[in-house]
Amino acid sequence: MRWQGRKQSSNVDDRRGKTSSGRKAAGGFGIGTIIIIILGLIFGFDPSSLLGIVGGGGGSTPATTQERELTQSEQQSGAFASVVLQETENTFNRVFRESYGANYQEPVMVLFSGQTQSGCGFASAATGPFYCPADKKVYIDLSFANTLRDRFGASGDFAMAYVIAHEVGHHVQNLLGYSQQVQQARGRVSKAESNQLSVRLELMADYLAGVWAHDADRSAGILEEGDIREAITAASAIGDDSIQKRSQGYVVPESFTHGTSEQRMKYFSAGYKSGDASKGTLDQFFSARDL
Numbered sequence: 001m002r003w004q005g006r007k008q009s010s011n012v013d014d015r016r017g018k019t020s021s022g023r024k025a026a027g028g029f030g031i032g033t034i035i036i037i038i039l040g041l042i043f044g045f046d047p048s049s050l051l052g053i054v055g056g057g058g059g060s061t062p063a064t065t066q067e068r069e070l071t072q073s074e075q076q077s078g079a080f081a082s083v084v085l086q087e088t089e090n091t092f093n094r095v096f097r098e099s100y101g102a103n104y105q106e107p108v109m110v111l112f113s114g115q116t117q118s119g120c121g122f123a124s125a126a127t128g129p130f131y132c133p134a135d136k137k138v139y140i141d142l143s144f145a146n147t148l149r150d151r152f153g154a155s156g157d158f159a160m161a162y163v164i165a166h167e168v169g170h171h172v173q174n175l176l177g178y179s180q181q182v183q184q185a186r187g188r189v190s191k192a193e194s195n196q197l198s199v200r201l202e203l204m205a206d207y208l209a210g211v212w213a214h215d216a217d218r219s220a221g222i223l224e225e226g227d228i229r230e231a232i233t234a235a236s237a238i239g240d241d242s243i244q245k246r247s248q249g250y251v252v253p254e255s256f257t258h259g260t261s262e263q264r265m266k267y268f269s270a271g272y273k274s275g276d277a278s279k280g281t282l283d284q285f286f287s288a289r290d291l
Contacts, residue, residue, distance in 0.1 A: 011107065011108045017074070087212070089106050094215070100279055109137070110139045112141055131174070136174065144163065156230035162268070165208070169207070179201065182197045198257040202257070203264065204286060208277060210269060211271040211272070211275055214273070214274070228269075228272060236264065239258070241256070241261055
């Protein structure tokens with residue numbers, strides 16, 4: 001991805017290099033829960049309930065903050081993430097203005113190392129990147145790039161660009177009301193049906209990430225050969241079926257909350273090919289009987 005020297009977003013809250021000596025009590029929080037959170041919240045949407053488990057119970061000890069200078073590698077990864085966020089802002093400012101007749105409310109991206117506090121509760125690197133609708137912020141520990149490469153075999157800078165764009169896609173959904181539709185419906189449907197609604201949100205976020213890739217390439221020419229392949233590899237690696245096969249050796253389709261590898265590749269690719277983020281297209285996508 002051709003990102004060096006490009007404008008960086010002003011909507012970045014970089015908390016890296018700031019550590020707290022205080023320790024939050026976790027209350028019955030064991031390794032099994034950690035594994036569940038890692039698998040369940042990679043690219044997760046609104047993880048407030050599980051984050052509450054991580055951060056709840058037992059109170060906390062007073063915290064003192066210490067700061068250190070970021071390494072050159074950390075500075076570079078932060079600059080890259082900031083450029084990607086800026087490019088998503090360019091895309092969705094234009095989409096909201098031209099397609100929705102509205103102003104785009106740009107999200108804040110929080111960069112952290114290890115752990116931080118979000119509007120959805122306590123967050124750690126184990127939760128993976130996520131979007132919190134309560135404070136309209138994207139949270140990401142950039143060491144997730146190592147997880148993508150080492151655990152999922154998805155390397156390359158555009159794999160991480162896809163991750164960021166996917167979470168921004170959740171922000172777009174929140175602004176357009178799709179997230180609220182799902183939250184309201186969850187109380188009226190079964191667990192399996194609720195999971196399917198979550199899958200729809202995730203696949204739409206993949207589609208919107210593809211729309212961004214299309215627009216960023218057309219308007220700014222930032223994509224290089226192999227970038228789309230990197231994104232598709234990442235989308236495939238984090239499909240529910242792929243993760244379940246890797247972790248437990250078999251799949252449980254009714255438990256899927258993010259979509260299969262095939263679905264995630266399909267909808268990112270569809271967004272990239274069409275570049276169409278009109279409300280009508282998204283409505284049709286969200287109401288489609290068969291994804």
